[in-house]
Amino acid sequence: MRSHRKALACRQRRQQRRVSHHEGSVTPAGSSHSKVPSNEFVPSQAFQPAQQFNEFVPGQSFLPQPQIAQQPNVPTPINAFADPFLNQQTIQHTIAGLDGSQAQFSAFQPSVPTLPNQSYYQDTTGFKHPLNYHLSAAVGPRRDNMQPYERASADFFIPDDLREELHKKADAALQTFANSTLPQQVEHFHSLVALDTNNQKGQSFFGYPSWVYKATSMKDGHIYALRRIAGFRLTNEQAITSFNAWKRVNSASIVKVHDAFTGKMFGDSSLVVVTDYHPLSQNLAEKHFPQGRTNRSGNHVVPENDLWGYIVQLGNALKAIHEAGLAAKTVTASKILVTSKNRLRLNGCGVLDILQYEQRPQTTELQRMDLQDLGRLILSIAVRNPSVGQNTEKALQLAHRAYSERFIACLQWLLSPPVTSRDDLSPAHQSNQPSSLDEYNVTTLLNNIADKVISTLDSALHCEDELTNYLSRELENGRLFRLLTKINVILERPESVATSSSSTTTNPSLLNQPSSAWSETGERYYLKLFRDYVFHQVDHNGRPVLDLGHIITCLNKLDAGVDENIQLVSRDEQDMLIASYKEIKRGFESAWAELSKASTPSRR
Incomplete structure (x- = not known):
């Protein structure tokens, strides 16, 4: 032990001799002890120098300041974690967009690959800073042979896929654009964000150019969807008054309507209809008839149970509308939202009642047209062709190859209403007539498919039990x-x-x-x-x-x-x-x- 202490003392004295004291300053050892990265460990060809950026401060610009460019002697750090799929141009474009100077990232815009073979990796132009959410994902396989008193960490939280879906919807609902050219305020709504990905101005389903925005109400702080009909001039005040009947229609299969007003907030005379906002929802046209894609899924057949579920949900919406003495007139693929998995909501209700207030047909005739539109919609999804109205007979023959006789019979009943009413027939022919025009309504439809309604209800109850378990x-x-x-x-x-x-x-x-x-x-x-x-x-x-x-x-x-x-x-x-x-x-x-x-x- 004493020899060890002596050796340690001698080593310390030798180290002290290597340090010379001159006027109170200390001269360190030679450059052999300086920390210089080895070229063997960090090859210069593998890592590219990163661009200098200022520290991010909320409320200030994240762009590089001119002072950095004036300091050529600033050492450039080596980014050992550089992404090999990102170049400097992509990084500068993405970072520059964080302060609103360039195009902002939109949660509603589908991502488009910018590099070859990028479809196998995460979209590099769409990431945001900071990250949207941090999930405690269950990594690795789970144990199946656990005892009744044992629990895994994932058992205390909701599933990761449901948590991610809710985070995405919350992110989309709270997204705003600081440098937007939209009006700062429309009535008592503010923070408008355009939900349409198509910027082209053209005639829409309603006969006028139409756009949809999300906005926050100053009355209750909730987020709503604003449908703007551009170029519409109100000629009769009763048209807005008649819209109040839609506010009393309450159905789980209809997008709730709240208000309608006109004004020149967008620089022209526009009609604005206020409805509920469902973040990250898509319509049936986007789901089943995507545009700009090659038809590689030509052999894909929509399951018949899903189509029965569509009929039941849309039949529920039409029943609530028809019982209120109204007609939907929007049973088309572009006006039906898919808010979650196979969850449909009829959208755009009441808009045509204001636009076509002067030339309104009879309500009973419009209600029968709703049923025919429902039949054409389901048939177009079944044959994967949105233009089935031109030749329904051929489309029914194609659908007969993949679906049951009962499903085809239901579509034929929807597409071919009776020609005459039962009151127009003689008593001798009334008993031989299987159905009449008076029985062609949504109530008869739901009565004939009562077993499918029960199946849909059973699925909804199972889903409710599952969500209640997650909520607990x-x-x-x-x-x-x-x-x-x-x-x-x-x-x-x-x-x-x-x-x-x-x-x-x-x-x-x-x-x-x-x-x-x-x-x-x-x-x-x-x-x-x-x-x-x-x-x-x-x-x-x-x-x-x-x-x-x-x-x-x-x-x-x-x-x-x-x-x-x-x-x-x-x-x-x-x-x-x-x-x-x-x-x-x-x-x-x-x-x-x-x-x-x-x-x-x-x-x-």
């Missing part, structure tokens, strides 16, 4: 979150009220000083020890113990206040307390009550 997991998480919030508010709280000896006013210089009442005394002390017991446990080797089950179990026992005793040890291992969860909860509630009383001036 988040309910427990919310209860534990409130408990953790209270614990962090109580522990290690500084003093925020200090009075001077010469006056009764608060001295700002004494604020946030350690409080004697909230220091390591009383129930606050064993609450602090309990926090270490729950979150800061280590094993016998001093390694941190990351046990989610232990944390959840301790918090649940604290919330319930059980009589189980636990051993609390201080960090210096000089103090040890034996306390039950019931006693800890009593001190916890006492401290929270004292804080609540101090936070309300009237209760002091």
